Amino acid sequence: MLLGYRLFELRGTFGKRVVGVVGARGTVQNIDAGLGIMAAVDKKTHTTNQIFDADHISGKEHLVHAAKLALTARTAHTNFAESFNIELVCWAAGARQINQAFERVGLHKGCERVALLTVGNTRDGVKRAQTEILRELGLNRDDRVLEVTAKKIPALMKTFGIQKPEQEIAPIQKLVLEKVALLSLQR
Numbered sequence: 001m002l003l004g005y006r007l008f009e010l011r012g013t014f015g016k017r018v019v020g021v022v023g024a025r026g027t028v029q030n031i032d033a034g035l036g037i038m039a040a041v042d043k044k045t046h047t048t049n050q051i052f053d054a055d056h057i058s059g060k061e062h063l064v065h066a067a068k069l070a071l072t073a074r075t076a077h078t079n080f081a082e083s084f085n086i087e088l089v090c091w092a093a094g095a096r097q098i099n100q101a102f103e104r105v106g107l108h109k110g111c112e113r114v115a116l117l118t119v120g121n122t123r124d125g126v127k128r129a130q131t132e133i134l135r136e137l138g139l140n141r142d143d144r145v146l147e148v149t150a151k152k153i154p155a156l157m158k159t160f161g162i163q164k165p166e167q168e169i170a171p172i173q174k175l176v177l178e179k180v181a182l183l184s185l186q187r
Contacts, residue, residue, distance in 0.1 A: 003158050006020075006021075006074070007019065007020045007123050007126055008020070008060075008064050010064070010067065010068050011070065012068065012071060012072055012143040013072060013076065013106060014071040014072060014075040014077045014123075015039055015075065016051050017067075017071060017119055017120065017121065018079040018115070018116065018119070018120050018121065018122060018123050018125075018126045019063075019064050019067045019068075019095075019119050019126070020117075020118040020120075020126040020127065020129075020130055021060040021063045021114075021115060021116070021118075021144055021146070022115070022116050022130055022134070022143060023054050023062060023113070023114070023115055023116075023141070023142050023143040023144065023145035023146040024054075024098075024113075024114050024115075024116065024134055024139035024141050024142055024144060024145065025110065025112060025113055025114075025139065025140050025142045026063070026103070026114070026137065026138055026139035026140055027110065027111065027112055027126070028051070028107060028111070028137055028139070029154050029166060030107065031107055032050065033078065034107070034137050037047050037073070037133065037136045037137060038050075038051065038085075041129050041133050041136070042085075042129070044132075045120065045125045045128050045129040045132070046120060046121060046125055046127060047049075047118050047119060047120035047125050047129040048084045048085055048088070048118070048119045048120070049085070049090040049116065049117065049118050049119075049129055049130075049133060050089060050092075050116075050117050051104065051107050051114050051115070051116050051117075051133075052089070052105045052107060052114065052116075052117065053105060053107055053108060053111045053112050053113070053114065053115075054113040054114050054145040055111075055113055055145075055152060056105045056155055056156065056159045057105065057115045058148050058156055058172060058173045058176040058177075059146050059147065059148055059153075059173055060143075061173065061176065061177065062092065062115050062173070062176055062180070063092060063117045065177050065180055065181070066088060066091035066092040066117075066180055067088060067117060067119050068082065069091045069180065069184060070087045070088050071089075071119070072089065072092040073087065073184070075089070075136065078176075080096050080098070080186075081098060084119075086098055086101075088117060088119070089101045089102055089105060089106055089127055090183070091180060091183060092117070092180065093105045093106075093159075093180075094160060094179040094180040094182065094183050095125070095183070096183065096186055097138070098155070102158050103136060103161075105113065105159065107113060113142075113145035114139060114145070115145070115146055116130055116133060116134065116139075118130050118133075128134055131181055133137055140149075148173055153172055156172055156176060160175070160179040161179070162175050162176070
């Protein structure tokens with residue numbers, strides 16, 4: 001069992017959901033097989049999981065914020081994608097176009113630092129899903145990959161189209177959250 005789970009309880013028009021975000025190190029050798037593993041876990045634990053390139057994620061709050069916006073969009077029938085898994089990628093990337101969203105924040109070959117986002121109805125289900133996915137994918141839990149470091153800032157600025165003058169106004173994490181939230185205006 002993994003220690004140190006930090007789960008978030010979200011409430012809104014969608015009811016109540018539990019969201020978990022963990023970081024990990026390792027390489028997903030076969031992305032399609034990894035997606036198959038996540039789909040099987042989703043079915044068994046009644047959760048929705050998505051995996052991201054952690055180098056393009058600005059902390060746990062980034063993914064929790066994206067999850068809340070995706071849940072709200074689904075409830076309001078203003079979602080971009082049929083699949084909630086894909087909807088999560090769009091919101092995390094701040095992009096309506098699915099291909100563009102995956103290019104920005106999706107897992108790609110050779111990625112060694114990953115972020116796993118899990119949305120479910122119960123704390124136990126979210127924990128079980130994350131534990132099983134990390135184990136099945138051969139990933140080692142390391143939440144430090146989610147932290148915003150000086151090395152990560154240029155990638156975040158490029159991914160989210162943040163200019164240097166903007167960074168003088170607010171921390172990069174806040175700017176990313178704003179870019180993600182602005183997606184709701186792109187209808």
